[in-house]
Amino acid sequence: MKKYTIPNTELKVSKLAYGCMGIGGSWDEEPSTIESISNATDAITAALENGINIFDHADIYAKGKSELVFGKVLKEIKGLRDKIIIQSKCGIRFKGEPEKDSPGRYDFSYEHIINSVDGSLKRLGIDSLDILLLHRPDPLMEPEEVAKAFDEVRKKGKVRYFGVSNFNGGQITLLQNSLDFPIVINQIEISLLHHHVINDGILANQLNGRYAASTGLLDYCRTNDIQVQAWSPVALGKIFNPSLDADDNVKALAEQISIYAEEKATSKEAIVLSWLLKHPVGIQPVIGTTNTDRIINSCKADDVTLSREEWYRLFTIARANSVP
Numbered sequence: 059m060k061k062y063t064i065p066n067t068e069l070k071v072s073k074l075a076y077g078c079m080g081i082g083g084s085w086d087e088e089p090s091t092i093e094s095i096s097n098a099t100d101a102i103t104a105a106l107e108n109g110i111n112i113f114d115h116a117d118i119y120a121k122g123k124s125e126l127v128f129g130k131v132l133k134e135i136k137g138l139r140d141k142i143i144i145q146s147k148c149g150i151r152f153k154g155e156p157e158k159d160s161p162g163r164y165d166f167s168y169e170h171i172i173n174s175v176d177g178s179l180k181r182l183g184i185d186s187l188d189i190l191l192l193h194r195p196d197p198l199m200e201p202e203e204v205a206k207a208f209d210e211v212r213k214k215g216k217v218r219y220f221g222v223s224n225f226n227g228g229q230i231t232l233l234q235n236s237l238d239f240p241i242v243i244n245q246i247e248i249s250l251l252h253h254h255v256i257n258d259g260i261l262a263n264q265l266n267g268r269y270a271a272s273t274g275l276l277d278y279c280r281t282n283d284i285q286v287q288a289w290s291p292v293a294l295g296k297i298f299n300p301s302l303d304a305d306d307n308v309k310a311l312a313e314q315i316s317i318y319a320e321e322k323a324t325s326k327e328a329i330v331l332s333w334l335l336k337h338p339v340g341i342q343p344v345i346g347t348t349n350t351d352r353i354i355n356s357c358k359a360d361d362v363t364l365s366r367e368e369w370y371r372l373f374t375i376a377r378a379n380s381v382p
């Protein structure tokens with residue numbers, strides 16, 4: 059799989075990233091089972107063997123078990139740490155922490171960021187994260203407080219680069235203005251079934267357009283050299299297997315994906331991911347399947363080129379409306 063450098067970093071990454079949310083098993087306090095560790099090892103190995111070199115985590119995935127399981131695999135495969143890019147996130151807290159009646163919330167406080175980074179490093183069994191993202195915008199964010207925490211973990215060598223997730227342009231600017239180093243990633247949900255950030259651009263100044271807070275976000279990231287990552291790039295598989303009561307356009311989209319996969323002698327995953335890869339902002343899809351066949355199928359995306367006509371056919375079916 060081809061690689062490129064994330065702007066403003068020395069990180070050379072594969073076109074697809076592997077999302078580790080699913081490798082930790084259940085989201086409870088139960089320890090990982092032998093089966094889930096073995097499945098995780100198979101998934102990570104399949105990703106590596108098919109060219110993926112960047113792995114996405116969060117402190118909360120499977121209540122820490124995704125990072126723990128990944129740490130075990132890192133120990134097993136000698137030299138692996140130095141060959142891959144490890145990214146994690148902080149800023150979401152579960153309800154019940156620290157008090158039983160504490161609500162679920164976002165927390166960009168200095169203390170939480172520092173503790174979260176230490177927790178991720180410990181679970182992963184590594185000295186430093188390549189990238190740390192703020193998971194979801196915290197309305198109570200104080201940019202100077204985040205900057206203080208980022209500065210500290212950076213100077214101590216615990217984190218090399220910083221990014222955000224699910225942020226709009228204004229939120230990124232607000233934070234960036236307090237930092238002495240660039241925000242290099244914004245990880246957001248994008249797929250053919252969740253295409254608003256792409257659709258927003260062509261709805262500009264149209265009376266029937268729906269305007270969202272994310273208007274202009276992709277252009278903002280492109281202008282500011284911020285790498286866009288797409289989470290849920292295959293919409294949890296719904297894009298291939300729409301439910302019986304799914305809208306007609308969703309069913310038509312699944313059919314068109316199958317037609318292109320057959321015509322191009324490739325997988326359906328490759329068609330859907332290559333649709334993201336074609337966008338000139340340079341989207342890095344973060345695939346989340348734990349199934350080794352689907353990982354292999356996904357990695358074929360790099361070999362697929364969609365024509366402009368094919369790209370628009372998928373897009374207009376997905377948006378249930380032609381352009382203009």
Ligand SMILES: NC(=O)c1ccc[n+]([C@@H]2O[C@H](COP(=O)([O-])OP(=O)(O)OC[C@H]3O[C@@H](n4cnc5c(N)ncnc54)[C@H](OP(=O)(O)O)[C@@H]3O)[C@@H](O)[C@H]2O)c1
Nearest residue numbers: 077078079114223289290291292293294295346347348349
């Ligand atoms: N920043 C954020 O707020 C945020 C939010 C969500 C996720 N993420 C990151 O993004 C990564 C990917 O997200 P995601 O897991 O939602 O993405 P996804 O790749 O769209 O979905 C993966 C899920 O869909 C299932 N799936 C995939 N292909 C399928 C198919 N052909 N048929 C049936 N089921 C299929 C997988 O099951 P199998 O495992 O059985 O294949 C898995 O449960 C996560 O691992 C995480 O790292 C970030």
